[in-house]
Amino acid sequence: MNASQAKEASADLKVVSDATCTFCGCVCDDIELTVDGNRIVKAKRACGLGTAWFLNHEIEDIPSCLIEGKAAPVEQGIRRAAEILTASRYPLIYGLSDTTIEAQRVAVAIGDWIGGNVDTTTSVCHGPSGMALQGVGEVTCSLGEVRHRADFVMFWGSNPAESHPRHFTRYSLMPKGVFVPRGRKDRTCVVVDVRKTKSAKAADVFLQIKPRGDFEALWTLRALAAGIPLDAEQVRQTTGQPLSVWEDLMQRMKAARFGVIFFGMGVTMTRGKHANSEALMALARDMNRYTRFTCKPNRGHGNVTGADNVVTWRTGFPFAVNLGRGYPRFNPGEYTASDVLARREADAALILASDPMANFSQPAREHLRSIPYIALDPKQTPTTQHAAVAFHVAVYGINVAGTAYRMDDVPIPLRPAFPSPHPSDLEILTGIEREVRQIQQAFA
Amino acid sequence: MSEAFILIPGRTSRQGCGISEGKFKEAYQAETSVLQIAPQDMQRLGLVAGDRVRVTSEGGMIEVAVQPAKSDELPSGVLFIAYGDLSSRLMSGDTHGSGMPTSKCLDVRLEPLEKSSIDPDEKA
Numbered sequence: 001m002n003a004s005q006a007k008e009a010s011a012d013l014k015v016v017s018d019a020t021c022t023f024c025g026c027v028c029d030d031i032e033l034t035v036d037g038n039r040i041v042k043a044k045r046a047c048g049l050g051t052a053w054f055l056n057h058e059i060e061d062i063p064s065c066l067i068e069g070k071a072a073p074v075e076q077g078i079r080r081a082a083e084i085l086t087a088s089r090y091p092l093i094y095g096l097s098d099t100t101i102e103a104q105r106v107a108v109a110i111g112d113w114i115g116g117n118v119d120t121t122t123s124v125c126h127g128p129s130g131m132a133l134q135g136v137g138e139v140t141c142s143l144g145e146v147r148h149r150a151d152f153v154m155f156w157g158s159n160p161a162e163s164h165p166r167h168f169t170r171y172s173l174m175p176k177g178v179f180v181p182r183g184r185k186d187r188t189c190v191v192v193d194v195r196k197t198k199s200a201k202a203a204d205v206f207l208q209i210k211p212r213g214d215f216e217a218l219w220t221l222r223a224l225a226a227g228i229p230l231d232a233e234q235v236r237q238t239t240g241q242p243l244s245v246w247e248d249l250m251q252r253m254k255a256a257r258f259g260v261i262f263f264g265m266g267v268t269m270t271r272g273k274h275a276n277s278e279a280l281m282a283l284a285r286d287m288n289r290y291t292r293f294t295c296k297p298n299r300g301h302g303n304v305t306g307a308d309n310v311v312t313w314r315t316g317f318p319f320a321v322n323l324g325r326g327y328p329r330f331n332p333g334e335y336t337a338s339d340v341l342a343r344r345e346a347d348a349a350l351i352l353a354s355d356p357m358a359n360f361s362q363p364a365r366e367h368l369r370s371i372p373y374i375a376l377d378p379k380q381t382p383t384t385q386h387a388a389v390a391f392h393v394a395v396y397g398i399n400v401a402g403t404a405y406r407m408d409d410v411p412i413p414l415r416p417a418f419p420s421p422h423p424s425d426l427e428i429l430t431g432i433e434r435e436v437r438q439i440q441q442a443f444a
Numbered sequence: 445m446s447e448a449f450i451l452i453p454g455r456t457s458r459q460g461c462g463i464s465e466g467k468f469k470e471a472y473q474a475e476t477s478v479l480q481i482a483p484q485d486m487q488r489l490g491l492v493a494g495d496r497v498r499v500t501s502e503g504g505m506i507e508v509a510v511q512p513a514k515s516d517e518l519p520s521g522v523l524f525i526a527y528g529d530l531s532s533r534l535m536s537g538d539t540h541g542s543g544m545p546t547s548k549c550l551d552v553r554l555e556p557l558e559k560s561s562i563d564p565d566e567k568a
């Protein structure tokens with residue numbers, strides 16, 4: 001015990017070592033928390049986002065369960081939730097990415113029992129990448145490999161300085177690795193973006209491309225990798241950068257010993273979507289003709305990668321899965337939550353650990369508001385506000401143990417800091433599953 | 445008179461912290477309800493920080509206060525807003541068969557509204 005730890009212990013503070021931050025997909029598991037009763041007062045090594053995550057999750061002074069906005073016993077809420085879901089002809093289960101895999105597993109099970117439509121927040125972040133990888137495959141690696149091997153690191157349409165603040169220091173740029181012993185000095189960093197973001201400041205090379213020019217820029221690089229001659233004027237016009245800049249970049253990529261492209265929403269949310277992701281993944285694959293090259297989507301939510309894994313184990317598909325016929329069908333654009341709601345198809349929903357009432361398009365939000373739905377969230381949100389049944393739950397990683405998957409599919413255990421009087425997602429969902437089965441058996 | 449722009453909604457550090465602090469709290473609300481615009485575009489349109497504009501997309505319409513983008517973060521013709529209720533209002537319900545509404549690089553039209561009542565010199 002060092003001096004500061006000793007001082008904290010004497011003041012009756014608890015120290016939790018190797019706690020895991022689940023705010024973003026970096027899932028940093030080296031955080032040292034100082035806990036004063038039911039409050040975290042310090043989160044050593046956490047970034048600004050992580051600190052805000054840990055320090056703002058005190059015990060919420062709100063009822064654990066509200067039915068139609070009125071406080072109710074949790075068991076009654078569970079029963080009401082099961083009634084809503086079993087009475088529905090087209091129930092939607094959506095969210096999943098900010099809870100443990102243990103809870104995600106039960107959410108998919110409920111979807112299976114009720115013949116529902118299961119979708120996760122992946123569909124509005126890297127869903128297009130999930131579609132693309134089925135087309136071209138994914139040359140992938142762990143963040144540990146990046147840390148120890150990558151001498152060429154490119155960020156495309158991704159701004160980790162604001163979305164994943166410890167990405168650079170913990171995994172991709174600064175660490176001194178086995179094959180990059182001088183850390184940052186041994187790595188070349190390239191940032192490609194439409195905006196000159198905060199991340200651009202960390203780059204050796206910043207390429208500002210034309211808005212919506214990602215697809216053309218990526219295919220320019222693919223053509224260069226394949227040695228196909230290009231029209232310089234056309235390249236400049238469609239990408240916003242001269243051909244010579246792309247040729248120089250291709251030289252650097254070929255010269256790398258281990259290259260990686262981290263990509264973000266700039267690729268997947270812009271027109272082209274899965275075609276953009278596909279071009280990027282294919283480029284990473286192409287580069288393996290010359291050197292070792294990989295790509296990784298920079299995943300946003302703490303356990304969105306877990307959601308992909310769990311839904312895939314259970315149904316064979318990562319998101320946008322419809323179980324209405326008793327077997328899984330996968331069809332993004334049809335079974336994705338944004339569409340199911342905007343087309344006014346779902347007639348009930350279970351929203352787990354996400355906030356579509358804040359994040360979805362207006363037609364989708366209007367429809368969600370018009371149907372009975374159940375929402376589980378640690379805090380009051382626009383989604384819990386309008387729910388027929390709202391559960392305020394304990395926070396995963398702060399009050400609840402379990403497992404989260406880092407963005408590179410590495411499972412990380414959660415070490416909670418203090419218990420919560422509110423139930424966990426897992427407890428609520430297990431209860432709903434039990435009640436759903438009882439109702440179904442009574443009518444069988 | 446409205447003018448064509450491309451709007452990029454995105455994550456910011458303050459918006460991210462605001463999610464944990466609470467979406468109904470001041471910090472999140474403030475961060476997600478201001479539109480960043482390149483200083484040269486502001487000048488050209490005669491806008492000062494705090495002026496309100498109307499932004500219209502295929503999916504919806506919002507009215508929002510503007511702020512000059514920091515340093516050279518935004519090229520002329522491109523707008524930025526932190527993810528939140530306002531940015532969602534501009535998204536269309538159509539995902540073009542992908543499941544993902546076009547949520548970045550949206551075509552919008554921007555129209556200045558009434559002038560800010562605050563003297564710009566007082567804001568420094």
Ligand code: SF4
Nearest residue numbers: 021024027028050166
């Ligand atoms: S980088 Fe992400 S996971 Fe790591 S401390 Fe910051 S918010 Fe938490």
